Structures are given as structure tokens and as C-alpha cells.
Amino acid sequence: MSHLLEVQDLKVKFALxxxxxxxxxxxxxxxxxxxxxxxxxxxxxxxxxxxxxxINLLSKPGFIAEGKVLFKGQDLSTxxxxxxxxxxxxxxxxxxQDPMMTLNPVFTIGTQMVETLKAHRNIxxxxxxxxxxxxxxxxxxxxxxxxxxxxxHEFSGxxxxxxxxxxxxxxxxxxxxxxxxxxxxxxxIQAEIMDLLQxxxxxxxMGLILITHDLGVVSQVTEKIAVMYAGKIIETGDxxxxxxxxxxxxxxxxxxxxxxxxKTGEKLYQIPGMMPNLTAIxxxxxxxxxxxxxxxxxLKEVPLLKRTEKGIMAACHMI
Amino acid sequence: MFAxxxxxxxxxxxxxxxxxxxxxxxKNKIGDPVRDMVGERVTPAERAEIREQLGLNDPFxxxxxxxxxxxxxxxxxxxxxxxxxxxxxxxxxxxxxxxxVFGAGLIIVLVSLPLGVYTALRPRSxxxxxxxxxxxxxxxxxxxxxxxxxxxxxxxxxxxxxxxxRGETVDLFGxxxxxxxxxxxxxxxxxxxPCVSLASIMLPLFIRLIRSEMMEVLETExxxxxxxxxxxxxxxxxxxxxxxxxxxxxxxxxxxxxIMFAFTILTETVFQWQGMGYMFLEAVERSDISxxxxxxxxxxxxxVIVNTVVDILYGLINPTVRIAGRK
Ligand SMILES: Nc1ncnc2c1ncn2[C@@H]1O[C@H](COP(=O)(O)OP(=O)(O)OP(=O)(O)O)[C@@H](O)[C@H]1O
Ligand code: SF4
Ligand SMILES: [Mg+2]
Numbered sequence: 001m002s003h004l005l006e007v008q009d010l011k012v013k014f015a016l017x018x019x020x021x022x023x024x025x026x027x028x029x030x031x032x033x034x035x036x037x038x039x040x041x042x043x044x045x046x047x048x049x050x051x052x053x054x055i056n057l058l059s060k061p062g063f064i065a066e067g068k069v070l071f072k073g074q075d076l077s078t079x080x081x082x083x084x085x086x087x088x089x090x091x092x093x094x095x096x097q098d099p100m101m102t103l104n105p106v107f108t109i110g111t112q113m114v115e116t117l118k119a120h121r122n123i124x125x126x127x128x129x130x131x132x133x134x135x136x137x138x139x140x141x142x143x144x145x146x147x148x149x150x151x152x153h154e155f156s157g158x159x160x161x162x163x164x165x166x167x168x169x170x171x172x173x174x175x176x177x178x179x180x181x182x183x184x185x186x187x188x189i190q191a192e193i194m195d196l197l198q199x200x201x202x203x204x205x206m207g208l209i210l211i212t213h214d215l216g217v218v219s220q221v222t223e224k225i226a227v228m229y230a231g232k233i234i235e236t237g238d239x240x241x242x243x244x245x246x247x248x249x250x251x252x253x254x255x256x257x258x259x260x261x262x263k264t265g266e267k268l269y270q271i272p273g274m275m276p277n278l279t280a281i282x283x284x285x286x287x288x289x290x291x292x293x294x295x296x297x298x299l300k301e302v303p304l305l306k307r308t309e310k311g312i313m314a315a316c317h318m319i
Numbered sequence: 320m321f322a323x324x325x326x327x328x329x330x331x332x333x334x335x336x337x338x339x340x341x342x343x344x345x346k347n348k349i350g351d352p353v354r355d356m357v358g359e360r361v362t363p364a365e366r367a368e369i370r371e372q373l374g375l376n377d378p379f380x381x382x383x384x385x386x387x388x389x390x391x392x393x394x395x396x397x398x399x400x401x402x403x404x405x406x407x408x409x410x411x412x413x414x415x416x417x418x419x420v421f422g423a424g425l426i427i428v429l430v431s432l433p434l435g436v437y438t439a440l441r442p443r444s445x446x447x448x449x450x451x452x453x454x455x456x457x458x459x460x461x462x463x464x465x466x467x468x469x470x471x472x473x474x475x476x477x478x479x480x481x482x483x484x485r486g487e488t489v490d491l492f493g494x495x496x497x498x499x500x501x502x503x504x505x506x507x508x509x510x511x512x513p514c515v516s517l518a519s520i521m522l523p524l525f526i527r528l529i530r531s532e533m534m535e536v537l538e539t540e541x542x543x544x545x546x547x548x549x550x551x552x553x554x555x556x557x558x559x560x561x562x563x564x565x566x567x568x569x570x571x572x573x574x575x576x577x578i579m580f581a582f583t584i585l586t587e588t589v590f591q592w593q594g595m596g597y598m599f600l601e602a603v604e605r606s607d608i609s610x611x612x613x614x615x616x617x618x619x620x621x622x623v624i625v626n627t628v629v630d631i632l633y634g635l636i637n638p639t640v641r642i643a644g645r646k
Contacts, residue, residue, distance in 0.1 A: 057546055085549045086549065089547055089549035093548075096544060101540035101541060102540050102544045104559050105541070105563070106637065107562075119548065151638040167548065
């Protein structure tokens, strides 16, 4: 069976002055039509880089060194620029973290929506505006007719993120990649935006890749999860299984540090130490300096992803 | 927006009042209107009488108010040398200078925009490195040196371009006031060297400014989002990035055009260009105080007007300002 999106053994490097820095070290995952995948991990784990690598939009010294990104069987990592442009914002859309920075301040919402449609279809401005209005309604923007002529600074952060979601929906994409879409917003608005994303994906059978470090959100919205650590996926599988009964010591630490599981007065758990800098990843298992289960082998051999009896995959020598 | 325009205009009027006050103070201290009127061969007694008649012994404020009243009617005193109202002399010289500044401004826009944008988009290319190297050199080169070099190469050695005077001109309004060099081939040829020299002062600055603004804009999230929307590169560069680059550049351009009027003194002298700057140096030699003060006030006013117009233009292209003004 072929998947909508299939990332195979992807490696992303940044060409720096002192040599290449490996930011993503051989990750693989799949996404099917209408499926919702959560990618979680600490800051610097490589979540955003993964998102940008999928649409082949890595910022400057970054490049895909190895592996494939198969979208409907076509490898996006080797696609020429012109062809890739037809996919971005059309078949695969991306939503960024900070809605205050994502829209161009000097153009109206209408301009920024219409151009997205015109870049991919041969339509008139009137037709494009009609579609834009329809999508604004879909993300519950009140009186959308008035909005097209307004500038980004006339909207609140939450409203802007809705507009950005509407822009990402314009061409009815097959996949939306949302990179921490709510981190910059108030808690109440966070929940609204997440509900909206989930609702839209279910209605339109869109695939969703939700990048976040909020395990709570991932367990609510997604059905599949991939936990990243220092450029690798260290545990992946059914979201509920992983969240309720994690296998990898790192995932266990993450779950344990969630405030939800606390009784009042209990101290918040924190995984000791910090994720290593990408230039100083220890030999063997990258998690070994922080792991309380580590053994001799963990210092020498890199653990590979293995299927566990719970039906998920984890990369740890002790499972 | 309307409120914004009113506010900017009020500020401009205030600044012009300050300029007029400074101008008047200088004139009051070192100027001698009696000499302006009757020359130097008059007895001290007669002079004293004329002084009294002219109200020159009145208190400072009273004289300043009178000065302002006269100025409002366009009377800024008499030029000692020309025996004519100073403002009239300057207005007659203004078109030549305006054309020089306009030509230089045009060169700056036409050269710095494409080069600034190009060097931002292709920083590693040969042309970019060459441009940046050349502009470093240009920044540290004084105008008169540029001018003399240009005259030597294109005028003296190659005989391609004339290096003094305005050449053949056309009377624009049929009253002999605005003689324009922009409509004849000879006039245009005469414009080239002075305009290039004048432009050369600001050109490196603008190329660098546009380049660094553009590079900054290209790194923003909204440009990255524009790529993620699948827009064509030309639209991202020339529409999205360009407009945001232009906003800060427009304000700087306004200030620099104003400053350029001051630089015309040097350029006009080197090229014997019969404009306000050339006249200014002559006036200095002849100690024609009224004319000097009038020059100061006129150039100051041009500076203020250009800045105000540019600020208002900025308000028109920047939506955030428009809202602030609407409140
Ligand atoms: N432009 C760049 N140049 C060099 N290295 C980079 C660049 N962008 C990312 N990296 C490297 O890739 C690593 C992963 O970055 P990424 O942005 O994917 O982290 P993340 O998981 O999204 O973290 P966050 O939660 O903070 O967004 C970083 O630690 C950094 O070392
Ligand atoms: S492989 Fe070893 S060090 Fe790594 S997580 Fe498993 S037990 Fe810990
Ligand atoms: Mg990130």
C-alpha cells in the first residue's frame, strides 16, 4: 500500500564553516490521507527542520543530504524549483509559529489570499475573492467581506492565525504542516485554534503534521506520534499507546514531566540534564548522559527503532 | 491620514520659523541694510538717520516681527550687489539648481534601486562584489575630487562631454524664468557630469542602504511564508520584499535630497553652473549678507518642504501609519 507522504531515511545537514552539521539523522515516517501525526521533542530536536525539509524550503546553509520525501510517490527532495513551487501552498501548506510575523504588514489580507490562489490556478480576482471569503468563513472569521480590505495589524494574534489557516486552506491541500501553531497565543485561544485545525482535517480528510512540544495537545488532536531527540525519532506509534504507556526512557520522562499528572503540592518532574548540542552528540545512544537505565552497550552502540510488543516502535537497548 | 498631514505641516511651519529666526539673528548682528540700499559713500550722520528711519534701532523682537511680516510678503531684503530684492535674485537662480538636484536624484534612484536589490539577491556574484568594493571607495571620495576626475577624463581627455555651463536650454514657461536643459541634446550633455558628481556623494550610501534593508527583509518570516505559499520568486522579491525595503529608504531619500541642495555649492562652483550654489559663493565673496540669509532661508525651506512631502508619501504607502493618523 502506498502512503500519501512517505519520508524515508531523511538526513538534513547544515553546511557550516567548520563542516557539516547533521540536524536530522535518518528519520522515517508516513502519513496517510486524513491522518494526523504529532511530532514532539525538546527545543532543537529538529522538528521545524523536518517540516521545512518536507516542502524543500530549508533556510540557507541547510540541505537534504540523504533520503527521500515521497509525496504520492514523487520524490520532493529532488524536484526542480519550478515543480516544487506547484506543490507548496497548493498540495502541502505550512503554518508557522508566530502569527504576528507571518503576514506581510504592507499588503491587505485580500491581496495575500488572492495571490496564493493565482499562483496555482488560472482564475480571475473575483473568483479568487469568492474562494477567499469561503475559507475565511470556514475558519469562523466574523463578517469576512470587510476583512479582505484590512491589513494584518488590524487583527489580534488569534484572528491572524485563523487567517493564516484560511490561507493554507485556499487550494484545498492534501497535507497541512503546522509548526507550533499556538505557542505564541493565549491559552484559551490555543484551544480554539487546535479544535479548528482538528475539525478542518476531519471535514476535508486532510493530512496534518502537528509540530509541538505540548504532549497534551498531541494526545488530543493526533492519532499517531513521533518523538524526536537530537535529530532522530526515538519512539513512534499510536498516540494513545505512547502517551499512556511510553516505552522509551526519554518519552517516559516527558510524560512524567506533564503537569496534568500531578497531585497538588507535588513537585514537577524534570528530566535531568539537557539535550546535547548537535555538534557534541555522545557516542552510542544520544540520550545516555541523561538516562537512568543506561548500560555499557548504550555508550557504544546506537539503538535502532524496533517494534515492541505494544505495537509501537522505540529505539532503546533496554526494551 | 488627514490629521497626520495637519500634524506634519504644523511641525514643518514651526521648523521654518526657527530657521527664519536664526537667519534674522545673523542678519541683525552682521548685516548692514543701509549699505545694501545706498552703498558705502555716505556720511555717518546720514547713515544714522537712515538707520532710524528703517527702524533698525527698534528692539529685537519688534524688528523680528517686522522681518516676518515682510517675509510673508516675499520681501527678504535687498541684495547689495544686484540692487534687487534678494528673493528675486534667488528665484531666478533656482531652476538651474533644481534641475541639477533633480538629475542627481534621478540617477540615484535609477542606479541604486536595481544595484541594491541585485546585490541583496545575489551577494556572491561578481557584479555584487564589484559594486560593494566600488561603493566603499566611493564613500571615501570627496565630491570635488570626483568632479575634477570626471572633467579630466570625459571633458579634457575624451572630449565626450562638456564640463562647464548649462549648454542650450529651453524656456519652459515662456517668461524666461525656467530655462531647462532637459529638452535639448546639448542641455542633457551638459547635465551629465554635474549630476553624476552630485549623485556620487549619495549613491554608495543608497546602494548599501537598499541592500542591507532588502537582505533583512528577505530573512523575515513573512517572506518565508510567501515561499511556503508557492508564489513565483519574482513576486516575492519585487512585490513582497521590495515594498518593505522601500519604506525606510523613502524617508532617508527625503533627508538626503534636502542635504544635496547644500552640496550643490561645491558642484556648481566646479562646473560653473549658474545656480543658487554658485550664487552663494559669489555672495560670500561680496559679503552680500541679505542674499546669504535669503539663501539660507530658501534652502532651509526647501529642505523642510521636501521632508514633509516625503513623510506624507511614507504615510500613504505604509498602512500602519495611516491607521495611527486616523485615530
Ligand atoms: N539556519 C540554521 N543554521 C544552522 N543550524 C541550524 C539552522 N536551523 C536549524 N539548525 C539546527 O537544527 C537544529 C534543529 O532545529 P529546529 O528548528 O528544527 O528545532 P525545533 O525542534 O523546531 O526546536 P524549537 O522547539 O525550538 O522550534 C538546531 O538545534 C540547530 O542546531
Ligand atoms: S539506549 Fe540506553 S541510554 Fe539510550 S535510552 Fe535506552 S537505556 Fe537509555
Ligand atoms: Mg521549531
